[in-house]
Amino acid sequence: MKCLVVLLAALTFSQCSGVTRVPLIKGKSLRRALKEHGLLDDFLKTHPYGPGRKYSRFGAVASEPLFNYLDSQYFGKISIGNPPQEFTVVFDTGSSDLWVPSVYCKSDACQNHHRFNPSKSSTFRNLGEPLSIQYGTGSMEGFLGSDTVTVSDIVDSHQTVGLSTQEPGSVFTYSQFDGILGLAYPSLASQYSVPVFDNMMKKHLVAQDLFSVYMSRSSEGSMLTLGGIDSSYYTGSLHWVPVTVQEYWQFTVDSVTVDGVVVACDGGCQAILDTGTSMLVGPSSDILNIQKAIGATQGQFGMFDINCGSLSSMPTVVFEINGRKYPLPPVAYTNQDVDFCMSGFQGDDSSQQWILGDVFIREYFSVFDRANNRVGLAKAI
Numbered sequence: 056m057k058c059l060v061v062l063l064a065a066l067t068f069s070q071c072s073g074v075t076r077v078p079l080i081k082g083k084s085l086r087r088a089l090k091e092h093g094l095l096d097d098f099l100k101t102h103p104y105g106p107g108r109k110y111s112r113f114g115a116v117a118s119e120p121l122f123n124y125l126d127s128q129y130f131g132k133i134s135i136g137n138p139p140q141e142f143t144v145v146f147d148t149g150s151s152d153l154w155v156p157s158v159y160c161k162s163d164a165c166q167n168h169h170r171f172n173p174s175k176s177s178t179f180r181n182l183g184e185p186l187s188i189q190y191g192t193g194s195m196e197g198f199l200g201s202d203t204v205t206v207s208d209i210v211d212s213h214q215t216v217g218l219s220t221q222e223p224g225s226v227f228t229y230s231q232f233d234g235i236l237g238l239a240y241p242s243l244a245s246q247y248s249v250p251v252f253d254n255m256m257k258k259h260l261v262a263q264d265l266f267s268v269y270m271s272r273s274s275e276g277s278m279l280t281l282g283g284i285d286s287s288y289y290t291g292s293l294h295w296v297p298v299t300v301q302e303y304w305q306f307t308v309d310s311v312t313v314d315g316v317v318v319a320c321d322g323g324c325q326a327i328l329d330t331g332t333s334m335l336v337g338p339s340s341d342i343l344n345i346q347k348a349i350g351a352t353q354g355q356f357g358m359f360d361i362n363c364g365s366l367s368s369m370p371t372v373v374f375e376i377n378g379r380k381y382p383l384p385p386v387a388y389t390n391q392d393v394d395f396c397m398s399g400f401q402g403d404d405s406s407q408q409w410i411l412g413d414v415f416i417r418e419y420f421s422v423f424d425r426a427n428n429r430v431g432l433a434k435a436i
Contacts, residue, residue: 073263074280074283075206075207075209075261075280075281075282075283076279076281077131077132077278077280078131079131080129080275081271081272082129088231092229129277129413130144130231130232131146131279133204133205134204135176135202135203135216136171136173136176137177137202139203139205142169142171143169143231143232143233144232144233144235145235147237147238147331148330148423149329149410150235151238151241151248152186152188152217152248153214153234153235153236154234155169155170155171155216155218155233156168156169156171156218156219156222157170157172157218157219158170159218160197160219160220161221162219162221162222167228167229168230168233169233178212179200180202182199182215185197185199186198186217186218186219186245187245188217195219195221196219196220197217197220198218199215199216199248200216200218201214202214204216206236209255209281210260211255211260212258214251215248215254217245237250237251238251238330239302240302241253242301243302243303252281252425256425261281261283263282263283263426264425264426265282265426266279266281267285267288267421267423267431268423269288269289269435270416270435271417284422284431288420289435290433292433293432294377294379294432295377295429295431296432297377297428298430299325303327304327304430305325305327305408306325306377307323307324308323308325308326308374308375308376309323309375311337311372311373311374312375313348313349313372314348314370318341318372319341319342319344319345320341324337325407326408326410327408327409327410327411328411328416328421328430329410329412330412330416330421331412332410332412333390333399333413334399334412335383335410335412336400336402336403336412337402337403337409338403338404339402339403341402342401342402343402345372345400349370349372349385349388349398350362350365351400354397358397359398360398363389363391363396366386366389371385372388374411381419381432383414383415383418387399387414387418399414418435419433420434420435420436
């Protein structure tokens with residue numbers, strides 16, 4: 056964590072004409088950290104994979120399975136309060152709340168992370184409203200406050216902030232991020248909570264009501280751009296896809312093919328573009344068809360293994376979206392670690408939508424356009 060914060064602090068944020076760049080660091084995933092501590096198998100046994108549960112709602116309670124962030128590697132820095140207190144967060148287009156640990160949190164998960172101290176901020180206001188974000192094995196409990204949130208050079212005053220007082224399990228102890236900053240639509244936010252980007256738009260703090268994401272395969276170079284589009288991160292033209300439901304960044308996928316044959320999403324399906332989920336997730340039967348087509352073999356805990364030496368002979372998986380083809384070559388859909396390779400496709404029947412996570416976004420520069428309720432996609436550099 057300390058190394059990550061130093062790296063983040065060493066990077067320079069820049070702002071030009073209302074366009075703000077937030078460098079993202081690709082750090083160690085929670086999966087790798089747990090493996091290094093000998094805790095991965097126990098975690099996988101007690102946390103059945105269900106990323107789709109992230110997309111179910113229970114009244115005012117948001118649902119965020121811990122597993123969604125198991126392979127998250129892209130983090131950025133924000134500050135909260137006056138004087139500012141710094142935090143490392145996942146910028147998550149699959150949720151809408153901002154929350155960080157508070158000094159009132161005594162859970163093991165909070166001890167190794169930066170914790171917000173309201174008494175040290177002259178601009179903090181307690182809203183007196185509880186916050187509960189449901190996880191697979193418990194819930195993140197806390198309360199809502201209001202304070203100044205700074206993202207790069209954008210100073211967002213009177214921003215709703217969730218402060219945790221309890222976090223489930225000890226899993227977050229090993230994560231390289233402190234909290235989550237949601238970038239989905241306000242309809243997904245907890246009751247009384249206003250998403251950060253909505254506040255920025257309302258106060259005209261961004262040049263355009265959109266943001267864009269570039270995810271690099273290397274440790275540095277990834278970028279979140281608020282209020283603008285940087286064409287140096289992609290080749291060719293942006294192609295626009297209308298949002299079908301204004302909750303997540305949801306749109307229609309026409310089909311998924313391998314070697315010209317439809318293997319999944321036959322007749323069309325709904326998908327979500329989600330920076331907070333690392334995998335590419337779909338219905339189990341469809342994903343099993345893809346795993347067979349690419350030659351992946353069943354491993355432990357529902358994951359699929361890939362022979363690291365076979366990538367050059369494996370097929371390309373093509374997503375057709377709004378009439379255009381978006382190919383994913385083997386190097387894109389294979390998660391390569393130091394000593395193993397794993398399929399980036401994951402089956403899950405708890406969601407009605409496909410989830411196009413970092414596996415897809417690394418390959419395709421993505422624009423999230425709130426003004427026109429559309430997503431822009433172009434081949435990333």
